Amino acid sequence: xxxxxxxxxxxxxxxxxxxxxxxxxxxxxxxxxxxxxxxxxxxxxxxxxxxxxxxxxxxxxxxxxxxxxxxxxxxxxxxxxxxxxxxxxxxxxxxxxxxxxxxxxxxxxxxxxxxxxxxxxxxxxxxxxxxxxxxxxxxxxxxxxxxxxxxxxxxxxxxxxxxxxxxxxxxxxxxxxxxxxxxxxxxxxxxxxxxxxxxxxxxxxxxxxxxxxxxxxxxxxxxxxxxxxxxxxxxxxxxxxxxxxxxxxxxxxxxxxxxxxxxxxxxxxxxxxxxxxxxxxxxxxxxxxxxxxxxxxxxxxxxxxxxxxxxxxxxxxxxxxxxxxxxxxxxxxxxxxxxxxxxxxxxxxxx
Numbered sequence: 351x352x353x354x355x356x357x358x359x360x361x362x363x364x365x366x367x368x369x370x371x372x373x374x375x376x377x378x379x380x381x382x383x384x385x386x387x388x389x390x391x392x393x394x395x396x397x398x399x400x401x402x403x404x405x406x407x408x409x410x411x412x413x414x415x416x417x418x419x420x421x422x423x424x425x426x427x428x429x430x431x432x433x434x435x436x437x438x439x440x441x442x443x444x445x446x447x448x449x450x451x452x453x454x455x456x457x458x459x460x461x462x463x464x465x466x467x468x469x470x471x472x473x474x475x476x477x478x479x480x481x482x483x484x485x486x487x488x489x490x491x492x493x494x495x496x497x498x499x500x501x502x503x504x505x506x507x508x509x510x511x512x513x514x515x516x517x518x519x520x521x522x523x524x525x526x527x528x529x530x531x532x533x534x535x536x537x538x539x540x541x542x543x544x545x546x547x548x549x550x551x552x553x554x555x556x557x558x559x560x561x562x563x564x565x566x567x568x569x570x571x572x573x574x575x576x577x578x579x580x581x582x583x584x585x586x587x588x589x590x591x592x593x594x595x596x597x598x599x600x601x602x603x604x605x606x607x608x609x610x611x612x613x614x615x616x617x618x619x620x621x622x623x624x625x626x627x628x629x630x631x632x633x634x635x636x637x638x639x640x641x642x643x644x645x646x647x648x649x650x651x652x653x654x655x656x657x658x659x660x661x662x663x664x665x666x667x668x669x670x671x672x673x674x675x676x677x678x679x680x681x682x683x684x685x686x687x688x689x690x691x692x693x694x695x696x697x698x699x700x701x
Contacts, residue, residue, distance in 0.1 A: 382407075404432075506693065520675040
């Protein structure tokens with residue numbers, strides 16, 4: 351099954367930890383008919399064409415749900431607020447228990463009128479639909495604007511799942527060679543809400559003063575510009591999934607920076623991926639991101655200002671050398687499908 355947020359695929363293993371209950375998963379990543387895709391791309395307004403394609407995908411999810419018979423509940427992996435008016439009534443007709451995975455939906459609702467309308471519809475729907483639960487990642491939404499909080503009875507909180515297919519490269523109690531240089535990396539897609547300019551400058555400046563580390567940038571080839579080729583850093587192409595994970599496994603420390611308006615109440619996929627690979631994480635001090643790297647054990651540190659990076663990098667390098675990736679093995683214990691199955695299906699969980 352293809353997912354819009356591939357870092358959530360650990361959830362697909364939940365069924366193996368349940369006694370009798372059976373869950374079916376739905377995703378918006380479904381193939382579009384060629385004729386429909388062609389017509390939608392002929393629309394001069396790109397946003398309108400994109401809206402129609404997403405509307406179609408939500409309709410398909412709803413129709414697929416109506417065909418599901420030999421199951422007990424439905425887990426919708428990802429949704430867009432503005433398309434819930436079409437999807438939710440179809441899910442209601444199934445008569446099944448429904449879990450709606452939310453990933454930044456509340457944050458996005460605060461910056462767009464149409465998405466806000468869709469979210470308000472969701473709130474009202476949840477208030478009168480006890481069979482439907484919204485799944486939040488990391489923390490409850492009590493820390494955001496009350497207008498964008500969900501009814502208390504309608505939500506369940508789970509940790510952002512790890513990637514079970516990858517593991518830290520150091521075993522417990524194993525340490526890096528004393529003469530090795532620590533690799534500090536920025537990995538992932540470069541876009542407006544993930545600015546790297548100041549971050550990269552800061553890391554390069556740090557490395558120029560400390561010969562115990564080197565800087566790595568991992569990003570899709572099409573996002574790399576010529577100026578990056580002139581920097582004194584290693585650049586890895588992460589266009590393919592395997593290259594992306596190889597880049598994460600090759601570094602010791604991941605440093606990230608996100609726009610506060612977009613990520614204050616939103617978990618990070620790249621942080622979860624990097625942590626699954628054993629990277630020590632340095633990230634902004636936003637609530638959900640902080641919880642990702644400090645629960646159930648600490649595997650990184652956070653900053654409120656980019657000016658703190660020098661001291662955090664020094665502490666991180668020391669931590670990596672002294673403690674290896676021991677904590678990452680503990681971190682994984684509460685982020686796998688088994689633990690999440692227990693949170694979602696307490697009465698049917700098979701210990």
